[in-house]
Amino acid sequence: MTPAHSPGSPGSPRERVALAQAELLRALVADGTAPSGFDPDRLALQSRSLLAKRTRVMAAVRPDLAEALGERFRDLFHLYAKENPRPTGTGYRADSESFTTWLHTHHHLPRTPRRPRWRWPFSTPRTP
Protein backbone atom coordinates (compact mmCIF):
# COMPACT_ATOMS: atom_id res chain seq x y z
CA MET A 1 0.00 0.00 0.00
CA THR A 2 1.23 3.52 -0.78
CA PRO A 3 1.71 5.60 2.34
CA ALA A 4 -0.61 8.61 2.48
CA HIS A 5 2.33 10.98 2.46
CA SER A 6 4.22 9.65 -0.52
CA PRO A 7 5.18 12.47 -2.90
CA GLY A 8 3.20 10.97 -5.76
CA SER A 9 -0.05 11.16 -3.80
CA PRO A 10 -2.65 13.65 -4.92
CA GLY A 11 -3.21 16.99 -3.23
CA SER A 12 -0.98 19.83 -2.10
CA PRO A 13 2.13 19.30 0.05
CA ARG A 14 0.16 20.60 3.04
CA GLU A 15 -2.66 18.12 2.39
CA ARG A 16 -0.23 15.21 2.07
CA VAL A 17 1.64 16.18 5.25
CA ALA A 18 -1.68 16.64 7.07
CA LEU A 19 -2.74 13.10 6.21
CA ALA A 20 0.58 11.63 7.28
CA GLN A 21 0.73 13.55 10.57
CA ALA A 22 -2.88 12.74 11.42
CA GLU A 23 -2.33 9.06 10.68
CA LEU A 24 0.73 8.97 12.93
CA LEU A 25 -0.96 10.79 15.82
CA ARG A 26 -4.05 8.58 15.62
CA ALA A 27 -1.78 5.57 15.97
CA LEU A 28 0.13 7.13 18.87
CA VAL A 29 -2.60 8.61 21.05
CA ALA A 30 -5.85 7.08 19.81
CA ASP A 31 -6.97 3.80 18.30
CA GLY A 32 -5.39 4.24 14.88
CA THR A 33 -3.52 1.47 13.13
CA ALA A 34 0.23 1.73 12.71
CA PRO A 35 1.16 3.72 9.61
CA SER A 36 3.34 1.88 7.14
CA GLY A 37 7.08 2.34 7.10
CA PHE A 38 7.53 3.01 10.82
CA ASP A 39 9.35 0.71 13.21
CA PRO A 40 6.54 -0.84 15.30
CA ASP A 41 8.73 -0.94 18.43
CA ARG A 42 9.47 2.76 18.10
CA LEU A 43 5.79 3.56 17.61
CA ALA A 44 5.03 1.67 20.81
CA LEU A 45 7.84 3.44 22.64
CA GLN A 46 6.67 6.88 21.47
CA SER A 47 3.09 6.02 22.39
CA ARG A 48 4.12 4.97 25.93
CA SER A 49 6.24 8.08 26.28
CA LEU A 50 3.36 10.41 25.34
CA LEU A 51 1.03 8.61 27.72
CA ALA A 52 3.59 8.81 30.53
CA LYS A 53 3.97 12.55 29.98
CA ARG A 54 0.22 13.12 29.96
CA THR A 55 -0.01 11.12 33.19
CA ARG A 56 2.76 13.18 34.84
CA VAL A 57 1.09 16.40 33.78
CA MET A 58 -2.27 15.26 35.16
CA ALA A 59 -0.68 14.31 38.49
CA ALA A 60 0.99 17.73 38.62
CA VAL A 61 -2.14 19.66 37.64
CA ARG A 62 -4.47 17.69 39.93
CA PRO A 63 -2.47 16.35 42.88
CA ASP A 64 -5.81 16.07 44.71
CA LEU A 65 -7.01 13.44 42.21
CA ALA A 66 -3.71 11.58 42.37
CA GLU A 67 -3.98 11.56 46.15
CA ALA A 68 -7.64 10.53 46.24
CA LEU A 69 -7.04 7.63 43.83
CA GLY A 70 -3.72 6.56 45.32
CA GLU A 71 -2.34 3.47 43.63
CA ARG A 72 -5.30 3.37 41.25
CA PHE A 73 -4.44 6.78 39.72
CA ARG A 74 -2.03 5.57 37.06
CA ASP A 75 -4.11 2.66 35.78
CA LEU A 76 -7.35 4.63 35.80
CA PHE A 77 -5.76 7.56 34.01
CA HIS A 78 -4.30 5.27 31.36
CA LEU A 79 -7.72 3.71 30.82
CA TYR A 80 -9.29 7.17 30.52
CA ALA A 81 -6.52 8.48 28.24
CA LYS A 82 -6.84 5.60 25.80
CA GLU A 83 -10.57 6.21 25.47
CA ASN A 84 -10.15 9.99 25.40
CA PRO A 85 -7.34 11.37 23.26
CA ARG A 86 -7.00 15.12 23.83
CA PRO A 87 -8.83 17.00 21.05
CA THR A 88 -7.06 19.92 19.34
CA GLY A 89 -7.15 23.04 21.45
CA THR A 90 -7.93 21.15 24.66
CA GLY A 91 -5.59 22.25 27.42
CA TYR A 92 -4.68 20.31 30.51
CA ARG A 93 -7.33 22.15 32.51
CA ALA A 94 -10.08 20.83 30.25
CA ASP A 95 -8.43 17.41 30.23
CA SER A 96 -8.49 17.34 34.04
CA GLU A 97 -12.17 18.29 34.07
CA SER A 98 -12.92 15.59 31.53
CA PHE A 99 -10.98 13.03 33.59
CA THR A 100 -12.88 14.04 36.73
CA THR A 101 -16.21 13.60 34.94
CA TRP A 102 -15.06 10.22 33.63
CA LEU A 103 -14.09 9.13 37.15
CA HIS A 104 -17.54 10.09 38.47
CA THR A 105 -19.40 8.50 35.57
CA HIS A 106 -17.54 5.25 36.11
CA HIS A 107 -17.99 5.42 39.89
CA HIS A 108 -14.29 5.57 40.66
CA LEU A 109 -14.76 8.67 42.79
CA PRO A 110 -17.68 9.99 44.86
CA ARG A 111 -19.10 13.28 43.64
CA THR A 112 -17.50 15.60 46.16
CA PRO A 113 -16.41 18.94 44.81
CA ARG A 114 -12.69 19.49 44.95
CA ARG A 115 -10.77 22.61 44.31
CA PRO A 116 -8.84 22.34 41.05
CA ARG A 117 -5.24 23.45 41.23
CA TRP A 118 -4.45 24.15 37.65
CA ARG A 119 -2.43 26.98 36.27
CA TRP A 120 -3.12 29.01 33.17
CA PRO A 121 -3.28 27.92 30.43
CA PHE A 122 -1.59 24.55 30.34
CA SER A 123 1.45 24.72 32.50
CA THR A 124 3.29 21.59 31.58
CA PRO A 125 6.29 20.10 33.23
CA ARG A 126 7.95 21.10 30.08
CA THR A 127 9.47 19.86 27.09
CA PRO A 128 12.62 20.12 25.13
Added chain:
Amino acid sequence: MSTIPELGVGIGWREEIDLTVERLPGVDFVEVVAENLHAHDLPESLRLLRERGTPVIPHAVSLSLGGADPLEMSRVEHLGAIADIVGAPLVSDHVAFVRAGGLEAGHLMPVPRTRDALEVLCANVKQAQAALSVPLALENVAALLEWPGADLTEGEFLAELVERTDCWLLIDVANLHANSLNLGTDAQAFLDVIPLERLAYVHVAGGADEHGVYHDTHAHAVPAPVLELLGELCSRVRPPGVLLERDDAYPTDAELSGELASIRAVVEASR
Protein backbone atom coordinates in the same frame (compact mmCIF):
# COMPACT_ATOMS: atom_id res chain seq x y z
CA MET B 1 19.57 42.16 8.86
CA SER B 2 18.81 41.32 12.46
CA THR B 3 21.58 40.23 14.80
CA ILE B 4 21.65 38.32 18.07
CA PRO B 5 23.35 40.08 21.00
CA GLU B 6 25.89 38.38 23.24
CA LEU B 7 23.79 36.43 25.77
CA GLY B 8 26.36 34.48 27.79
CA VAL B 9 25.42 31.51 29.98
CA GLY B 10 21.84 31.18 31.18
CA ILE B 11 19.22 28.94 32.71
CA GLY B 12 15.57 28.19 32.00
CA TRP B 13 13.47 30.23 34.43
CA ARG B 14 10.78 28.08 36.04
CA GLU B 15 8.27 29.07 38.70
CA GLU B 16 9.54 26.25 40.95
CA ILE B 17 13.10 27.62 40.99
CA ASP B 18 12.42 31.35 40.66
CA LEU B 19 14.34 32.34 43.80
CA THR B 20 17.20 30.03 42.87
CA VAL B 21 17.49 31.61 39.42
CA GLU B 22 17.49 35.08 41.01
CA ARG B 23 20.33 34.33 43.41
CA LEU B 24 22.53 31.98 41.35
CA PRO B 25 25.78 33.62 40.35
CA GLY B 26 26.66 33.61 36.67
CA VAL B 27 23.17 33.73 35.17
CA ASP B 28 23.63 36.07 32.22
CA PHE B 29 20.22 35.43 30.67
CA VAL B 30 17.07 33.35 31.16
CA GLU B 31 14.47 31.69 28.97
CA VAL B 32 10.79 31.42 29.87
CA VAL B 33 8.08 29.12 28.49
CA ALA B 34 5.82 31.66 26.81
CA GLU B 35 2.64 29.62 27.19
CA ASN B 36 3.00 29.65 30.99
CA LEU B 37 2.92 33.46 31.22
CA HIS B 38 0.31 36.22 31.04
CA ALA B 39 1.50 39.30 29.19
CA HIS B 40 -0.15 41.55 31.77
CA ASP B 41 0.68 39.61 34.91
CA LEU B 42 4.37 38.75 34.85
CA PRO B 43 5.77 36.91 37.88
CA GLU B 44 7.56 39.20 40.32
CA SER B 45 10.77 37.23 39.81
CA LEU B 46 10.86 37.98 36.08
CA ARG B 47 10.18 41.66 36.71
CA LEU B 48 13.13 41.69 39.09
CA LEU B 49 15.40 39.99 36.54
CA ARG B 50 14.36 42.51 33.91
CA GLU B 51 15.06 45.40 36.29
CA ARG B 52 18.57 44.02 36.69
CA GLY B 53 18.91 44.00 32.92
CA THR B 54 18.97 40.21 32.55
CA PRO B 55 17.76 39.33 29.02
CA VAL B 56 14.63 37.13 28.94
CA ILE B 57 13.94 34.94 25.91
CA PRO B 58 10.36 33.70 25.44
CA HIS B 59 10.41 30.09 24.28
CA ALA B 60 7.21 28.66 22.79
CA VAL B 61 6.20 25.01 22.80
CA SER B 62 2.81 25.10 21.08
CA LEU B 63 3.05 26.89 17.73
CA SER B 64 3.31 23.56 15.88
CA LEU B 65 5.32 25.23 13.11
CA GLY B 66 6.02 21.87 11.51
CA GLY B 67 2.34 20.96 11.52
CA ALA B 68 0.10 20.90 8.46
CA ASP B 69 -2.80 22.51 10.36
CA PRO B 70 -3.15 26.24 9.64
CA LEU B 71 -0.92 28.25 11.98
CA GLU B 72 -2.92 29.50 14.99
CA MET B 73 -2.07 33.19 14.95
CA SER B 74 -3.36 33.73 18.50
CA ARG B 75 -0.44 31.59 19.72
CA VAL B 76 2.07 33.61 17.70
CA GLU B 77 0.52 36.84 18.98
CA HIS B 78 0.81 35.63 22.57
CA LEU B 79 4.49 34.84 22.01
CA GLY B 80 4.97 38.30 20.49
CA ALA B 81 3.16 39.97 23.41
CA ILE B 82 5.44 38.23 25.93
CA ALA B 83 8.46 39.26 23.86
CA ASP B 84 7.32 42.89 23.88
CA ILE B 85 6.61 42.95 27.61
CA VAL B 86 10.02 41.52 28.59
CA GLY B 87 11.90 43.43 25.87
CA ALA B 88 13.19 40.17 24.41
CA PRO B 89 16.04 40.20 21.89
CA LEU B 90 14.52 37.14 20.17
CA VAL B 91 11.98 34.34 20.61
CA SER B 92 12.12 30.62 19.86
CA ASP B 93 10.07 27.48 19.21
CA HIS B 94 10.77 24.07 17.71
CA VAL B 95 11.01 22.27 14.39
CA ALA B 96 8.09 20.06 15.38
CA PHE B 97 4.36 19.54 15.28
CA VAL B 98 2.21 19.10 18.37
CA ARG B 99 -1.23 18.56 16.87
CA ALA B 100 -2.77 16.97 13.78
CA GLY B 101 -6.04 15.46 12.61
CA GLY B 102 -7.96 17.00 15.50
CA LEU B 103 -5.69 15.58 18.22
CA GLU B 104 -3.04 17.03 20.53
CA ALA B 105 0.17 15.01 20.80
CA GLY B 106 1.09 16.46 24.17
CA HIS B 107 4.74 16.70 23.18
CA LEU B 108 7.02 17.89 20.40
CA MET B 109 6.80 15.45 17.51
CA PRO B 110 9.44 15.30 14.78
CA VAL B 111 8.36 16.29 11.29
CA PRO B 112 9.02 14.09 8.28
CA ARG B 113 12.23 15.26 6.60
CA THR B 114 10.59 15.45 3.19
CA ARG B 115 10.33 18.25 0.61
CA ASP B 116 6.60 18.42 1.35
CA ALA B 117 7.11 18.88 5.08
CA LEU B 118 9.87 21.43 4.51
CA GLU B 119 7.55 23.46 2.34
CA VAL B 120 4.83 23.43 5.02
CA LEU B 121 7.32 24.32 7.77
CA CYS B 122 8.83 27.20 5.78
CA ALA B 123 5.39 28.65 4.98
CA ASN B 124 4.41 28.51 8.67
CA VAL B 125 7.71 30.03 9.79
CA LYS B 126 7.39 32.91 7.33
CA GLN B 127 3.84 33.56 8.53
CA ALA B 128 5.00 33.60 12.17
CA GLN B 129 7.99 35.83 11.39
CA ALA B 130 5.69 38.36 9.69
CA ALA B 131 3.74 38.70 12.95
CA LEU B 132 6.78 38.97 15.24
CA SER B 133 8.87 42.09 15.82
CA VAL B 134 11.97 40.14 16.95
CA PRO B 135 14.02 37.32 15.36
CA LEU B 136 12.69 33.77 15.60
CA ALA B 137 15.07 30.90 16.40
CA LEU B 138 14.05 27.28 15.80
CA GLU B 139 15.20 24.28 17.80
CA ASN B 140 16.07 20.72 16.77
CA VAL B 141 14.01 18.24 18.80
CA ALA B 142 14.78 14.86 20.33
CA ALA B 143 12.84 12.13 18.56
CA LEU B 144 12.04 8.59 19.62
CA LEU B 145 10.97 7.53 16.15
CA GLU B 146 12.05 8.11 12.59
CA TRP B 147 9.67 8.94 9.75
CA PRO B 148 10.11 6.73 6.68
CA GLY B 149 11.07 8.22 3.33
CA ALA B 150 13.38 11.06 4.42
CA ASP B 151 14.71 13.18 1.53
CA LEU B 152 17.21 15.03 3.73
CA THR B 153 19.32 14.48 6.84
CA GLU B 154 18.34 16.48 9.91
CA GLY B 155 21.24 18.87 9.37
CA GLU B 156 20.36 19.37 5.68
CA PHE B 157 16.72 19.93 6.63
CA LEU B 158 17.66 22.68 9.12
CA ALA B 159 20.14 24.24 6.68
CA GLU B 160 17.48 24.50 4.01
CA LEU B 161 14.97 25.87 6.54
CA VAL B 162 17.41 28.68 7.40
CA GLU B 163 18.19 29.29 3.74
CA ARG B 164 14.53 29.65 2.83
CA THR B 165 13.22 31.58 5.85
CA ASP B 166 16.27 33.41 7.21
CA CYS B 167 15.35 32.12 10.68
CA TRP B 168 17.91 31.60 13.44
CA LEU B 169 18.87 28.28 14.99
CA LEU B 170 18.57 27.14 18.58
CA ILE B 171 20.71 24.02 18.73
CA ASP B 172 19.94 21.66 21.58
CA VAL B 173 23.05 19.53 22.03
CA ALA B 174 21.19 17.18 24.38
CA ASN B 175 18.61 16.55 21.65
CA LEU B 176 21.40 16.00 19.16
CA HIS B 177 22.99 13.55 21.59
CA ALA B 178 19.64 11.78 22.04
CA ASN B 179 19.09 11.48 18.28
CA SER B 180 22.63 10.27 17.82
CA LEU B 181 22.04 7.45 20.33
CA ASN B 182 18.42 6.65 19.49
CA LEU B 183 18.25 7.22 15.74
CA GLY B 184 21.88 7.00 14.68
CA THR B 185 22.08 10.67 13.66
CA ASP B 186 25.67 11.58 12.78
CA ALA B 187 26.32 14.49 15.18
CA GLN B 188 29.53 15.56 13.42
CA ALA B 189 27.85 15.63 10.02
CA PHE B 190 24.96 17.55 11.58
CA LEU B 191 27.34 20.22 12.92
CA ASP B 192 29.21 20.26 9.58
CA VAL B 193 26.13 21.07 7.54
CA ILE B 194 24.07 23.49 9.65
CA PRO B 195 24.72 27.23 9.07
CA LEU B 196 26.56 28.03 12.30
CA GLU B 197 26.58 31.74 11.51
CA ARG B 198 22.83 31.66 12.13
CA LEU B 199 23.19 30.10 15.59
CA ALA B 200 21.27 32.20 18.15
CA TYR B 201 21.87 30.09 21.24
CA VAL B 202 22.34 26.55 22.50
CA HIS B 203 20.34 24.35 24.87
CA VAL B 204 22.05 21.95 27.28
CA ALA B 205 20.06 19.50 29.41
CA GLY B 206 20.28 16.24 31.30
CA GLY B 207 18.72 12.90 30.53
CA ALA B 208 18.89 9.23 31.34
CA ASP B 209 19.22 5.85 29.66
CA GLU B 210 16.25 3.57 30.08
CA HIS B 211 16.11 0.12 28.48
CA GLY B 212 18.69 1.11 25.89
CA VAL B 213 16.95 4.35 24.93
CA TYR B 214 18.20 7.81 25.92
CA HIS B 215 15.44 9.97 27.34
CA ASP B 216 15.89 13.74 27.29
CA THR B 217 14.25 14.19 30.70
CA HIS B 218 15.51 17.60 31.84
CA ALA B 219 15.30 15.95 35.27
CA HIS B 220 18.82 14.50 35.51
CA ALA B 221 22.33 15.89 35.59
CA VAL B 222 23.90 16.84 32.26
CA PRO B 223 25.89 13.79 31.11
CA ALA B 224 29.48 14.14 29.94
CA PRO B 225 28.76 13.34 26.25
CA VAL B 226 26.35 16.30 26.07
CA LEU B 227 29.06 18.64 27.36
CA GLU B 228 31.47 17.07 24.86
CA LEU B 229 29.05 17.86 22.04
CA LEU B 230 28.81 21.42 23.36
CA GLY B 231 32.62 21.56 23.21
CA GLU B 232 32.55 20.24 19.64
CA LEU B 233 30.05 22.91 18.67
CA CYS B 234 32.05 25.66 20.43
CA SER B 235 35.22 24.57 18.62
CA ARG B 236 33.45 25.51 15.38
CA VAL B 237 31.64 28.68 16.38
CA ARG B 238 31.25 30.96 19.38
CA PRO B 239 27.55 30.68 20.29
CA PRO B 240 25.96 33.98 21.42
CA GLY B 241 24.38 32.09 24.33
CA VAL B 242 24.27 28.70 26.04
CA LEU B 243 21.34 27.83 28.31
CA LEU B 244 20.81 25.03 30.84
CA GLU B 245 17.31 23.53 30.92
CA ARG B 246 16.06 21.85 34.07
CA ASP B 247 12.35 21.09 34.39
CA ASP B 248 11.89 18.55 37.16
CA ALA B 249 13.56 16.85 40.14
CA TYR B 250 15.25 20.16 40.90
CA PRO B 251 18.65 19.74 42.56
CA THR B 252 20.26 22.05 45.11
CA ASP B 253 21.40 25.53 44.16
CA ALA B 254 24.97 24.28 44.47
CA GLU B 255 24.39 21.54 41.91
CA LEU B 256 22.74 23.90 39.42
CA SER B 257 25.53 26.38 39.98
CA GLY B 258 28.06 23.61 39.32
CA GLU B 259 26.34 22.71 36.04
CA LEU B 260 26.38 26.34 34.92
CA ALA B 261 30.09 26.51 35.81
CA SER B 262 30.77 23.34 33.79
CA ILE B 263 28.98 24.84 30.80
CA ARG B 264 30.91 28.10 31.14
CA ALA B 265 34.18 26.18 31.36
CA VAL B 266 33.42 24.37 28.07
CA VAL B 267 32.51 27.63 26.35
CA GLU B 268 35.59 29.46 27.68
CA ALA B 269 37.93 26.58 26.81
CA SER B 270 37.02 26.95 23.15
CA ARG B 271 37.80 30.66 22.97
